[in-house]
Amino acid sequence: MDTRILTQLNQQSRSAAHRHAELRVxxxxxxxAPDKLWITESISHLAYAPFFKDLTPEERLTYNxxxxxxxxxxxxxxxxQITPMLHADRLEARGEKFEAPEREALITxxxxxxxxxxxxxxxxxxxxxxxxxxxxxxxxxxxQWIVEMIFKRPRFLxxxxxALMYVEERTTILxxxxxxxxxxxxxxxxxxxxHLKDEMRxxxxxxxxxKGYWDPAPKWLKRLNLWILKAFFYQVFFKSYSARxxxxxLLKYHPRLEKYQNEFxxxxxxxxxxxxxxxxxxxxxxSPRLFQALSARPEFAGIMSFLRLER
Numbered sequence: 001m002d003t004r005i006l007t008q009l010n011q012q013s014r015s016a017a018h019r020h021a022e023l024r025v026x027x028x029x030x031x032x033a034p035d036k037l038w039i040t041e042s043i044s045h046l047a048y049a050p051f052f053k054d055l056t057p058e059e060r061l062t063y064n065x066x067x068x069x070x071x072x073x074x075x076x077x078x079x080x081q082i083t084p085m086l087h088a089d090r091l092e093a094r095g096e097k098f099e100a101p102e103r104e105a106l107i108t109x110x111x112x113x114x115x116x117x118x119x120x121x122x123x124x125x126x127x128x129x130x131x132x133x134x135x136x137x138x139x140x141x142x143x144q145w146i147v148e149m150i151f152k153r154p155r156f157l158x159x160x161x162x163a164l165m166y167v168e169e170r171t172t173i174l175x176x177x178x179x180x181x182x183x184x185x186x187x188x189x190x191x192x193x194x195h196l197k198d199e200m201r202x203x204x205x206x207x208x209x210x211k212g213y214w215d216p217a218p219k220w221l222k223r224l225n226l227w228i229l230k231a232f233f234y235q236v237f238f239k240s241y242s243a244r245x246x247x248x249x250l251l252k253y254h255p256r257l258e259k260y261q262n263e264f265x266x267x268x269x270x271x272x273x274x275x276x277x278x279x280x281x282x283x284x285x286x287s288p289r290l291f292q293a294l295s296a297r298p299e300f301a302g303i304m305s306f307l308r309l310e311r
Contacts, residue, residue, distance in 0.1 A: 001208040006101040009201050013108045027122035027187065034130060035061070036185040038068035040177040045243035048277040049267045051260050059254045066249045068188065069127050070242045071174070072120045078167050079120075081144065082160075083113035085151035086209075094154065105205055112198045123191055133249060154213065159225040161214045163232050165206040165290050166282075172199045173286060203289055210293060222299050230306055237281055237307075238271050282307040 032038060041047050041060075044067045055063065084090070088098055088106040098106070150157045175196035178184055214222070247264055251257055271277060284291045294300040 001102050001105075001212045003099050003101040005204065005208060006105040009204055010101060010104045010108060012201055013112065013198075027119065027126065027191070030126065030187040032123075032126050032130070032187055033185045036188075037061070037181055037183050038065050038127070038185050038188045039071055040174065040181050040184075042177055043071075043174055043280060044246075045240060045268075045271075045277070046247065046264075048274055049264065051263050051267075054260075055257070059250070059257065062253050063246070063250050065127070065131060066133075066246050066253075069124065069131060069133065070246050072123055072127075074242060075171065076117050076120050076124075079113040080117045081147050082164065082167075083110050085147055086110060090151070091154060094152065096154065105208075109202060109205055112202070116195060116198065119191060119194070123188070126187065131249075155217070156221065157225065157228065158213050158217055158221065159229040159232060161206070161210045162229055162290070162294070165203070165210060165293065166233075166236075166287065168199055168203050168206050169287050169290050172196055172203060175199070207289065207293065215297075219299070226299065226303060229303060233282075233303070233307060237278065240268050240271060243268060278308075 041064060044064070046052050046063055046067070052060075086106055087110040088096075088103040091106070092098065150160055154160070175192040178189060178192050179196075181189075214225075217225075251261075267274075280286050282291070294304055
C-alpha cells in the first residue's frame with residue numbers, strides 16, 4: 001500500500017474527528033420530518049417498477065421512508081460486521097505486517113465505521129417513532145462465522161477487496177444524490193453528509209487494499225475468487241431480499257397496493273433484464289472508482305461483462 005497516500009488520509013481523519021460528536025447531539029435532539037424524503041428515490045428498487053407511477057404521493061413517501069430504514073439497516077449490517085475484521089490488530093494476529101501509516105489507516109477505518117454504526121442506530125430510533133418495525137439485517141452467529149472465515153486468511157478469499165470497494169462506493173453515490181435532492185429531511189441529510197466525507201477517505205483506502213491484497217495474488221487464486229465474486233454480485237443485484245421486505249412492509253401501511261403483488265413479483269424476477277435498474281447499480285457513472293479499477297485489470301473482463309449484462 002502507498003504509505004504517502006495513507007499518511008494524507010490519516011491527517012484528514014484526525015482533522016474531521018470532531019464531526020461525530022456534533023452529529024450525535026443532532027440525532028439525540030432531532031426528529032425526522034414526516035413530510036420529507038428520508039433517502040433519494042433514484043436508488044430504490046420500486047422506482048424502476050412499471051407500476052411505481054400509479055402510487056399516490058402518500059404511498060410513495062411511505063415507501064421512501066421504509067426503503068430508507070432498510071438501507072440504513074444494511075449499512076449497520078455491513079459496517080458492523082466486515083470492518084472490525086480489518087482492524088490492524090486482528091490482521092497482524094493472522095500474520096500481516098504493516099508500516100505505521102498502514103496500521104493507523106486501518107485502525108481509523110475501524111473506528112470511523114463504528115461511529116457510523118452508532119450514528120445509524122441513533123437515526124433508526126428516530127425513524128421508529130413513526131415506523132416501529134423489527135430489524136431485518138441482524139448480525140447472526142452464522143453470518144459472523146462466514147465473515148470470520150473470510151478474514152481468517154485474508155490473502156486467500158481476496159474477493160473481499162472488490163466487494164468492500166463496491167459497498168463503500170455505493171454509499172458515497174447515495175450520499176451525493178441525497179445532497180442534490182430538494183425535498184430532503186435535514187437530519188437524514190446531515191447524517192449522510194457526514195457519512196460521505198468519511199467514506200470518500202475509506203474509498204481511497206479500499207483502492208490501496210485492492211493493490212495490496214488482490215494484485216499480488218497468483219492467477220489461480222484470482223480465478224477462484226472471481227467465481228465467488230460473481231456469486232456475491234448476483235446476490236446483491238438480483239436476490240433483492242431488501243426489496244421484498246420493504247414492499248411487504250409497505251403493504252401493512254397501504255393495503256390497497258396488495259393488488260400489485262403479482263406485478264411486483266414479476267418485476268423482481270425480471271431484474272436481470274432491467275437495464276435502467278442495473279445501470280444505477282453498476283456503471284461508469286454509478287461506480288466510477290470500481291469501474292476504473294476493474295477495467296484496468298484484464299482478469300476482471302468476465303465480471304465486467306456480467307455486471308453490464310453483456311451476456
